[in-house]
Amino acid sequence: MIVEMIETKISESLKNTIGQMKNGQMQKQNCMVYKCPVCRDTGIELYIADDGHEYARNCKCGLWQRERMNRMLSFADIPEAFAGLRLDSFDTSIYDMANSRKIADMNMQIANYWLDDFEKMKDRGMGLYMYSAVKGSGKTRFAVSLANEVIERYAVGVKFATSVQILNEIKASWNSDSQMTEHRLLDELTEVDALVIDDFGIEVPKDWSMERFYQIVNSRYIHKKITIYTSNSALEDLLYDDRITNRIEENTYQLRFPSESVRKLLRERHQVELVKMMKGGVA
Numbered sequence: 674m675i676v677e678m679i680e681t682k683i684s685e686s687l688k689n690t691i692g693q694m695k696n697g698q699m700q701k702q703n704c705m706v707y708k709c710p711v712c713r714d715t716g717i718e719l720y721i722a723d724d725g726h727e728y729a730r731n732c733k734c735g736l737w738q739r740e741r742m743n744r745m746l747s748f749a750d751i752p753e754a755f756a757g758l759r760l761d762s763f764d765t766s767i768y769d770m771a772n773s774r775k776i777a778d779m780n781m782q783i784a785n786y787w788l789d790d791f792e793k794m795k796d797r798g799m800g801l802y803m804y805s806a807v808k809g810s811g812k813t814r815f816a817v818s819l820a821n822e823v824i825e826r827y828a829v830g831v832k833f834a835t836s837v838q839i840l841n842e843i844k845a846s847w848n849s850d851s852q853m854t855e856h857r858l859l860d861e862l863t864e865v866d867a868l869v870i871d872d873f874g875i876e877v878p879k880d881w882s883m884e885r886f887y888q889i890v891n892s893r894y895i896h897k898k899i900t901i902y903t904s905n906s907a908l909e910d911l912l913y914d915d916r917i918t919n920r921i922e923e924n925t926y927q928l929r930f931p932s933e934s935v936r937k938l939l940r941e942r943h944q945v946e947l948v949k950m951m952k953g954g955v956a
């Protein structure tokens with residue numbers, strides 16, 4: 674009899690405990706859905722003011738800053754594969770040749786200096802021109818890492834595009850069905866605080882493309898806007914005319930990249946890792 678009673682009591686209290694746990698979990702789950710129930714993680718709080726109208730304001734939780742950052746990152750059009758890159762994720766030991774590592778370390782120092790002093794660089798409109806004759810030498814990764822850092826640390830608007838993309842968009846804007854006029858497109862490219870032009874000079878310049886790039890480069894020069902270039906050509910070897918290259922020279926620091934492909938080295942490193950893992954799995 675006594676044993677039964679105890680059992681009943683235990684099971685009753687256990688039921689209670691389980692019930693409480695379930696409730697707790699549900700409450701927790703509800704909380705988990707939104708970090709901030711006030712704005713439901715949008716960062717924008719809607720409220721009714723004294724005049725009876727509904728208004729929106731930045732929520733006190735501060736999530737709007739993260740939201741703004743997300744919007745800035747999506748505006749930047751940085752390719753998905755490069756989304757998480759930061760300067761410190763750039764491993765200069767990846768280069769095979771000692772001289773390449775030396776060059777890469779030097780570039781890293783300059784880039785860090787440029788980044789730490791970004792406000793000053795921005796006032797002067799000083800960007801970077803990164804070049805190497807070798808494809809896959811890490812220039813684009815490096816440029817994108819800098820762009821991500823600039824967005825995060827300085828909340829500066831950035832746009833990323835290859836020069837071929839820019840020219841294609843300009844050509845597409847000539848189509849009468851296009852939503853975007855050439856004028857507006859060029860405005861966007863000249864007004865953004867920091868513009869990354871990837872693979873500059875890979876295209877064979879024509880009169881019209883020369884003219885458009887001059888417009889972009891010159892206007893960014895006049896308004897002291899930062900431009901980061903990557904190119905397979907040194908500035909003096911570009912097929913663009915002096916009006917363009919002089920402007921670039923005047924408002925960029927030039928970084929020569931190693932004549933060594935990290936793409937190949939990364940591939941080999943992955944291969945070695947895979948073989949190691951496979952061997953580890955067998956053993």
Ligand SMILES: [Zn+2]
Pocket residue numbers: 709710711712713714715716717732733734735736
């Ligand atoms: Zn909030």
